[in-house]
Amino acid sequence: MNMKIKTLSLSLLGLVGFAAGSVMAQTCPTSLTPPWSAAVSSGGSLSSAAPGYASTACKLNAAITGNLGSASAFVRDDTPANEQRYRAQFLINVDNLTGQTTAHLVRVFAATTDAPNAGVSELVKLTVYGNVAGTSKSLGILTASSTGTGGFAATNIPLTGGTAGVHRIEIDWTKGASGGVKVWLNNTTEASPNVTLTANNTAWTGGVDSGVLGLAQASPGFRSVQTGRVVYFDQFDSRRQTFIGN
Amino acid sequence: MKRPVLSVLAFSMLAPALAYAQTCASPIALDQIPNGTLSGTTCGGQAGIPLGGAVAPHPSLVYTFRYNPAGANGAAGALTAVGAEREIVIADNCTSPPIGGFAPGVPVNIESLGLTAGNTYTLVITSDSGLAVTDPPRCGPFTINWVTLPVSLQNFSVE
Numbered sequence: 001m002n003m004k005i006k007t008l009s010l011s012l013l014g015l016v017g018f019a020a021g022s023v024m025a026q027t028c029p030t031s032l033t034p035p036w037s038a039a040v041s042s043g044g045s046l047s048s049a050a051p052g053y054a055s056t057a058c059k060l061n062a063a064i065t066g067n068l069g070s071a072s073a074f075v076r077d078d079t080p081a082n083e084q085r086y087r088a089q090f091l092i093n094v095d096n097l098t099g100q101t102t103a104h105l106v107r108v109f110a111a112t113t114d115a116p117n118a119g120v121s122e123l124v125k126l127t128v129y130g131n132v133a134g135t136s137k138s139l140g141i142l143t144a145s146s147t148g149t150g151g152f153a154a155t156n157i158p159l160t161g162g163t164a165g166v167h168r169i170e171i172d173w174t175k176g177a178s179g180g181v182k183v184w185l186n187n188t189t190e191a192s193p194n195v196t197l198t199a200n201n202t203a204w205t206g207g208v209d210s211g212v213l214g215l216a217q218a219s220p221g222f223r224s225v226q227t228g229r230v231v232y233f234d235q236f237d238s239r240r241q242t243f244i245g246n
Numbered sequence: 247m248k249r250p251v252l253s254v255l256a257f258s259m260l261a262p263a264l265a266y267a268q269t270c271a272s273p274i275a276l277d278q279i280p281n282g283t284l285s286g287t288t289c290g291g292q293a294g295i296p297l298g299g300a301v302a303p304h305p306s307l308v309y310t311f312r313y314n315p316a317g318a319n320g321a322a323g324a325l326t327a328v329g330a331e332r333e334i335v336i337a338d339n340c341t342s343p344p345i346g347g348f349a350p351g352v353p354v355n356i357e358s359l360g361l362t363a364g365n366t367y368t369l370v371i372t373s374d375s376g377l378a379v380t381d382p383p384r385c386g387p388f389t390i391n392w393v394t395l396p397v398s399l400q401n402f403s404v405e
Contacts, residue, residue, distance in 0.1 A: 101347060102297075102300050102333075102335055102344045102346075102347035102375060103300075103343070103344045103345060103346055103347055105297075105298060105299050105300040105343045105344070107299055125299060127299035127300065127301075129299070129300040129375075130376070131333070131347075131374050131375045131376030131377075132333045132334075132335065132347030132348055132349050132374070132375075133349040133374075133376075135376065136374075136376030136377075137376070138301075138303075138375055138376055140299045140300060140301045141301070142296060142299060142301065148294070148296070149270045149271075149292075149294075149295060149296055149340050149341065150296050150340065150341030152296045152341075153294060154294040154295070154296045154301040154303070155293075155294050155301060155303045155379060156301045156303045156375060156379070157378065157379070158376055158377070158378050217298070217299065217343075219298065219300070219343035219344070220343070220345075221343070221344070221345075221346075
């Protein structure tokens, strides 16, 4: 079964099918909605720009531009509807976030529910941050858990590998007493996820209702140091059952 | 000035029994020990502390301290963690983004962090978050030295 929820490739702008040879000539649309349900850039900037990654025409550029607690720059897909299982994949390039430390934290993806529990609506939350010395970056992985600190089970994985700074990230979230999330980083082998984070999320009565891609929840350190630095996203895809791979 | 001395003694006696109890749910108040040194191991500590998303994935020990700037009840000064791969992360609490993080052996100037006088903060002793999670877990010994960590004397008497 291959039940796609959303394929928002080529910078999410409905440009699927353009031949690689026409990529550079392609003009990227100025509006991100549709295909996205919403584009939010309060204290941030969002745009579509050519070329994209992996032969796509355009990619999504996101940056935090204001030192506001609510500063964000993300797009949202409301196509999911109480999904009990949710897979998603996207490409990301954070190379512009130079000198990123532990205090320079930003969320890059979330799968959210309309039925939060204990104030937690993010069933999956992915972040990017550095180590304290600012010499390496990590992908923070959090998933809703009734037994975890603050409602999350959490771990991370070094954000390494990829090609020319572009990382392919895929998740598979499941609901249940032994639910949780699996994460593949620059890895298209379904049987070997890089991270398996088990969590009891039965206290959340709902499933995934939205996918959120872009920058949000930037820490004060991020907002003061990483302001204006563009993070690139591309090739978002989400499904209910089938591994997305490459 | 008997109270601080008694606090140190009390902590010293309690420390072995409290090994690995320094979790987000049960942190130990570090500012009970002025001008001190604390040694231990992060092995057996709490792993996967969210810190708002800047996850401390390796086994970690959690302390709290109440900040009082220099000139008030105590003086703020250098704080250093020693130990291979060991880091200090300071945040409002275990679910908040880090305010600052400091590499092994690098003195922390508490006053440089913009902390608010009178507030209580969380201090996490962990291992380099940029290193991969392993089995067995990445952990080991550490020593925290502080010259004059902000001290809060609630009251004292001279006898």
